[in-house]
Amino acid sequence: MLLPSILSTALSVLLFLSPTLTHAIALPASQPPVYEGTLSLIADTTGSKELTFSYSIVSSAKNNWVGIYPASGGGPVEEKYVSNSLVWKYIPDTTNGIVKLDVGSLANGEYIAFLLAKDGYKWLSKPVYVSLQNNNNGGNGNNVVGFLVETVTLKNGRQGDGYSAKIAGLVTPGYKPRFEKLSGDGWVSVSADGVISGVPDRTRDSTITIRATIPTTGQSSTLKAMIPVKRSGSSLVPDLKVMTFNLWWGGTYVNNYHAKQIKFIISTNVDIIGLQEAHGGHVQRLADALGWYFWQPKSGDLGIISRYPIVEDYGLANASGGVRISLDGTDQQVNFWNMHLGYDPYGPYDFCFDKMSVEKVLQREAQSGRTPQIVDTLKAMGPQIRQAWNIPVILVGDANAPSHLDWTEELRSKNCGYANIPWPTSTKPAEVGLIDSFRIANPNPVEVPGITWSPIYPFHNGGTGKVEPQDRIDFIYHTGSQLQVVESKSLVVGRPGVHGSHRDNEWTSDHAVVVTSYKL
């Protein structure tokens, strides 16, 4: 769902964090792009509201500079001027050193620092995320340094097989601490740059304690990481947990969204997430933080992040796209599709506000693009759906329309006097054999409505006092007899404040997510 008023403001905040993101690739999340220099945030100076960066470049100049921009946009994301920096400073005319920027004027929130060449906008390094958390709360410095979570469950390992997972991204953005293992099973080692590796020598889940220390300040924090270990010869991923998450313009409408999203995602212990409204670097941002693989298409707002390797890119269909994910070599794979269908006109408004006929609303479903989009998507998925006996298929996403399974006779009064509506975006998946995992797990829409739109709009955004129709418009579909639904939920965290007082919500989106747990 995307409200028109949000669209107009948000079009100006497109953000491309790195030129490499414009390729539809599935790289290990932290494969570094190549720049001639580096920029890193080494410390904050407690109380003085300064950020200290260290930099290195190949050739120095008097007018190389560091500029700080809101993470939500306005930075030179394609190496071109977009808007003025909030704070900037020339770096010294040396090939490496330190530069301190006064950020006392900045509000709490997420920023990006760019190291730029010669009064211009050519990048000299990868940009650095900066999260200002305590800036206006008593002047106690800028950042609480450390792990964003206390515990994390990592991807599965198997007795006798090599294991590797990354935890370096799970710290306050911008910081590059040194990691070390404090305790845990002997087979596990932790490198200084945060890679956990080894060969599990027994079938016992491993819990390790890891310390991250900022060398310059000595500040440290610890993380308990759990690695589920499967028996030699058994399947690596017997349980698969999948999420669909409309980020709401990356999450940027909510303060401190990065840390909140990472905490939430980790708390759910999911394996694969289909992201919508993720354009502008947010796919890679989340994947890098989690140490996961990612898929970011050239255009559109979709992304897929996964604990397990993304091994094939099927490209974009129509408002959708898909990948093949290898859970366990070629023994266990899943074809995973993600969609974000058109949002305007919106069917529940047509019924509830304008009392249109069913025929008219179905015409407008086509007009919105949703009907052709789901048709094209299912067509693109066709070969895989026919092979689902071999490799199961999952389709997740924001359909921007309810389901025929929820507009039933029993819910006629909730649905503004209408019932038995064959919403094409839910009937067409059903026609090709896709199963709505949420309604398998929760068959009664009266008892478990599973509303995903919207936790922050009880009232319509137009300021007219109208009640916003509440619907389940985000879905996780699947086919393939290997997938058995164990559980499916729609989720938010905290008690989201309504739109207008949403800035400090713990919940970073305007949708709820859906999480489905499968047995494989």
Ligand SMILES: *[C@@H]1O[C@H](CO)[C@@H](O)[C@H](O)[C@H]1NC(C)=O
């Ligand atoms: C998506 O569907 C719409 C409506 O049929 C069509 O106009 C558009 O060209 C399609 N886009 C792609 C990329 O197939």
